[in-house]
Amino acid sequence: MSSRDLPPILILATEACAYPGANSVGQAHLGYPDNTCIMRVPSPAMFPERFYLECFDRGVGGIIIMSCGVECPYEGAYEVLAKRIDRVYQLMKQRGLSADRLRLTAICTVCNRAFIKEVNQMARVVAELGPPGGERAAA
Amino acid sequence: MAQTPFMEVNQAIAQGGGGDLNACVQCGLCSAVCPWREVEGEFLSRLMIRQGQLGLEGYESDEVLFGCTTCKKCVLNCPRGVDIIGVMRAMRSLSVEAGGVPETLKAVLGSAHANGNPWSEPREKRMEWARGLEVPAFGPDKEYLLFLCCTSCYDQRSQGIARSLVKLLNRAGVSYGVLGPEQNCCGESVRKIGDEALFQKLAGGNVKLFNAHDVRKIIVTSPHCLETFSAEYSELGGEYEVVHASQLLAGLYREGRLPLLGRTRGKVAYHDPCYLGRHGGVFEQPRQALAACGAQVLEMNRSREFSLCCGGGGGRLWMETPAEKRFSLLRVREAAEVGAEVLATACPYCVSLLEDSRKTAGLEDLKVMDICELLAQDLS
Amino acid sequence: MSMNKPTQFDVLVLGGGIGGLQAALELAEQGFSVAVVERDASIGGKMIRLSKVFPTLDCASCITTPKMAAASHHPGITLFTLCELGKVERKEGLLSARLVQLPRHVDEDKCIGCRQCEYGCPVYVPDQEQAGLTARKAIYIPFSNAIPQLAVLDPDNCSLCGRCAKVCPTGAVDYAQPAREFTITGRALILATGFKLMTDYPERAYGPASRQPNLITSLEMERLLAPHGPYMRVLRPGDGKEPDSVAFIQCAGSRDINKGVSYCSRVCCMYAIKQAMLLSGSLPLADITIYYIDIRAFGKNYEQFFQNAKAMGIEFVKAKAMVVGQNAEGGVDLVYDDMESGEGAKRRSHDLVVMSLAMLPGCDSPPMAEVLAGPDGFIKSVSPKLAPGLTSQEGVFTCGAAAGPKDIVDTIVEAGHAAQEASIYLAFQGKGRAAA
């Protein structure tokens, strides 16, 4: 799959779980689309709503937040994150952005299959919807 | 209606040889490994022990109280090491003392009481099996007493075992002799049936007789005699070195004293008798003996300590079991399934029940034989 | 091993499982120098091989990996992997452990963990890290989160074809690497030698019926359930079929004075319930049954976990089940006495049956002659109430499953305790034990 011309996918991967999980996928040499960029974060709770929207404004086609889920080492942060993402969905809706472009999921240090599944799914979404804003034009 | 536990029964069982009763943790593994599971039998050892623990009724039917064949599979598997056979025996004793004996066993006990054998045969005919054979009498010059199971003495099919053994002993030059009709049944089954008083009488008589003749070593044809002489007679002052025929024969062959031809052809499946295997711990020597006569020894799926009981222990030999509920029927079919031409074993009870079931199953091409018989046939 | 590792330490920790690592980390945090000696090619012990852990159901790797990484990066901790332990003796006041470093056939200092050798190797070998259900190569990195991330060559299966040496970018492969014997010393010793499963129980208890592919051990089930397991989903080993019914046999060797050991292995109830819950997640339609004698859910939140499992529809059958054979569809036949229903004995088949095998000491005998074992074979505690980590030898401590079956929570707490006792001992030793 040539992902060269597709909008980039940003993956926010938690330092404790998902980032090592992505490395585990690498160790297993399982391929996934290369229009991805994984950023290591302590807790995605630090990103305000506008961060996500700005990413889309700049051309990011999709964002996957790979958190630790309930295993989050920062007590309470996951709940805060989940609530915030709900608000981001609202704002995306207002802007005519498809909610499919943003995913909140939990990936553990050895969740190879789940990782691949999430990335492929988002790659399909991005391929289908094109650059952010594409869905507005279509509508 | 709620029942009230009757702890006096519990205590009576515990005192009557079922001392392990309360050690049972009620896991039910005994019920699960019991051969009765093969034929959907009613008998559930775990439940019976539970009823015994609480002194409650419910186990009095013949098929339950007298269901246990004392094959010992449960005992070897019990996670708490409970002597389940002892508990069964003690529970039967309570019933037997009160006259609760199955009809078919009444005759057996009556005969053992009157004739010293369970077969309702006259005492004086005990040695008739030896007719026409050179069988020395036991005396101070003899190393071994040859003690024959009542079945080998009286049952026609089983007499062949005794006669074969004598031939083998004679050819090997073993120093042995027999005692006369004053011998009693070893009492093993009588005790398992629960008639402790009768066991004491039979065994007491034997111990007195053996000790009077200064018996030190005994050869037995039945693993049941093996068990009771070696494990139970010491309670009555009888200390003997007991050897089963198959063990002795394997040893004799190894020493080069048995002139076998090794000509036995065909596939022989060996059935481990419960009292030789699980009770006596004898697994290898019978197989060695079989190999000595040239047989190709086959193993059935369930062998050695996993062997399937023939159904004859614990008094069951004399009880009526419907054909479809006989373990021996499963066993002969198993032997046929592995392609055996001969089903060999080393116990008169097993021979008797397997032979019956072979006929029931219509397995014309399968022979049931005792190791002694196979070896005697192969003598040069 | 790297030739320039130190050989003198404050504390020697024998065993690089979760207990040993925790004890090592606590001591290193206090400023003591610690050696961790591990028999395997990677640290992490049993825990790193598990799927998820009870009662939180969090991923075992996610909890173990940080501790493994912390231990391997800690300046106060030196790891000795692939080291067989020889004798431990007290010499001139120091505890001295003779180690035999088995050859990795790979230079630790050169290997960069890139796996080129593994890809190049033409030899396939059943992978014991995946319960033998998949293959690995004759030269390989033990598993994805192994620490150290170094290749190891398995000389029993290597065909000496030379391909790995050829493709290795750093020239790390060394076919002729010898075993190396050396001694390390410490002022105190912590025995964290863990446990192993009683794998010979099935043959003893079930005889011929034990020899069937769909009758598996609890650790094999862990692999089947692990997200990075052999099939990445739960399939039964015999034929790759997705099981519709799975059963667990509890006390398989535990509480069994005839075929096993008399003691309770303490963790099996909980891990069976956990595995059952994970199974019902991955196979929502499957019937799951646990055959038990007593459910021993005694730890914090364990009982609630058990009740949740019941509420989820997992069937609990009070009976010790017997494995009697294999059915025509490859399932495992069991017989048990259904005492609670009062319906008597039943025969039942399950597509897959898991035996919750008993735990045995990881070492057949304590590695130091003067350290006593209890009648159960585990290291004896001389003060089980006040200081369970004290052994019969001064300066020698124990924690975790080395001193009896134990779950991860209790192991980690005991590791902290053993570390504290060792640190107190070392502090007094420094003062000539005046205050003792």
Added chain:
Amino acid sequence: MSGGGGQTDPAKVGVYICHCGGNISDHVDVRKVEDLAGSLPAVAVARRNSFMCSDPGQEMIVKDIAEGRVNRVVVASCAPALHETTFRGALARAGLNPYLYEHANIREQVSWVHHGPGATGKAARLVAAAVAKAALLEPLEPIRVEATAHATVVGAGPAGLKAALDLARRGIQVVLVEQSPFLGGNLARLDRLFPTGEKASEMVEDLARRALSHELIQVFTCAGIAAAGGYVGNFSLTVVRRPPQTQRDLELLAKARSSGLPPGFIPFAGYLPLEPPSAQEQIDLRTGAVILATGFEHYQPHAGQYGYGQLPQVVTLPELIQIMAGQEPGGPLTVNGRPVKSLALIHCVGSREIPGLHEPPGGRPLNEYCSRVCCTATLQAALEIKERFPETLIYDLHRDIRAYGRGHEDYYLEASRRGVLFLRFAAENPPQIRAQAGGHGEGLVIEMADTLLGGEELELETDLVVLAVGMRPGPAAGLAEMLKLSRGADGFLLEVHPKLRPVEPAVVGVYLAGACQAPMDVGEACAAASAATVKAGGLLSRGYVELAPFVARVDAQACTGCGACVEACLREGALELARPPAVAKALVNPALCLGCGACAAVCEPGAIAVAGWTLPQYEAMVRAMIAGEAGGEQA
């Protein structure tokens, strides 16, 4: 640029690309990545090496720093878990702050998962993003919090005594606070301990004497914590001592004085170290760590539960133990003046309660947990009765027998062998107790259904019923509130994570020792006590606490004092609004901050950020990534 800090020198980023011996360079055109990186404005040098982790590789970095070419470093190589510390070490060796380092993961996340030009493009993007972040990095220092080498242990049961002794033996000063006049806690109320058989009283005396005689331990009985504040290394506690008030304490003290105490041991009460205070007194403490060893209380059956409180021949197990301890040898067991020929022990009283099945009166929350120790304690009691009063008939009514510990199963087996009759009831069908009809409280009738007999209804007649009561959390509610500790649904104090941090509540510097956390036996409580003290000791013996620098930092210039961050903060006390004379500003307590960044997300002016992981840094990374995406090259 925000996030505060006095960053002045312009960023000169050095980019070092690792071939990983072909692992990377076989799939990524490293020369091209090097060229692209070199063209980025912030980049001073871009270099490659076959193995960046090797000594020559690291030397390249050290040399560039030492010669002043580079003041920020990006290494593009394998996963950071493997070598981030290696390269930070190299920076430190070269005299550069190790946090001026950023890692680009181009092996596990590029060359091992992508191939062809796509791999090179992605590597270039990751490097560009890392450079963008690196340019914004600031030097960080680990946060040091001075710590008072002093610990306070609350509760003088076995865990508290053990914790105090552990700490003192590590050279740390300890204050031991106990609410009753006695030391020993619930341990003092036991007779013999399973499975060792040792006397509980001897253990209490030994522990108490050692604690009292240790020069570093100060014991306050009749004392409680009245106020608590501060944070790790620097807690302030107010200890208040009050004259004893409870009826029980007063009676026991009178008894003690009559036998010439204190000091000394009173059976089933504990060790009395000194005369209790006659007036209230207050002690203010500064302490570095707090160990909670507030233990448990026995569950008290509610009136009528299994006949308790209504039928005189229904007692709890702790009551029976005390009764038996006072019993003269010979004769039958006598309870409340009546001989006991038969008795029934009932398990799980106040434990393993199931919603919907068990309905305690008065809206008491259910005790859904297992109390862990009662099974073996019951077996032990049964065995002792069989030993001392062999004629006694004993029924044991259980749901499961949880003899889990080392040697415990032997108790179960031995009790069975000695004839204790085990009966099993279902949770939904517990035994019913009533007085025997026609009798005058002479005997009891127990109705129960035995699940081992397919639910057969049984009626047992006994002279006594003994309730194996479970555990309830000890009196720590007020203290938990003061220290802001969480309690679980079961009421016991909550740890952060049962495996990662099993003896630590969410408040740094506070530790849990023993049954305040969950039911446990004496050995387990003592082990937990030292697991707690090894943590506290590590912290206090250094005299300071070193915390990772990745905590929230406030740019006071930018802060408007709106307070949104304080509201968003997940850790109470980590953030507050300081009110200097002029304007309010957010103030971080780094000792309490989790570093989650929940504050950063709500700060409109961007005045607060997690050090090392700031929002502007991430935004720069996204921009760099997109730029790479758009053209593959940067201006």
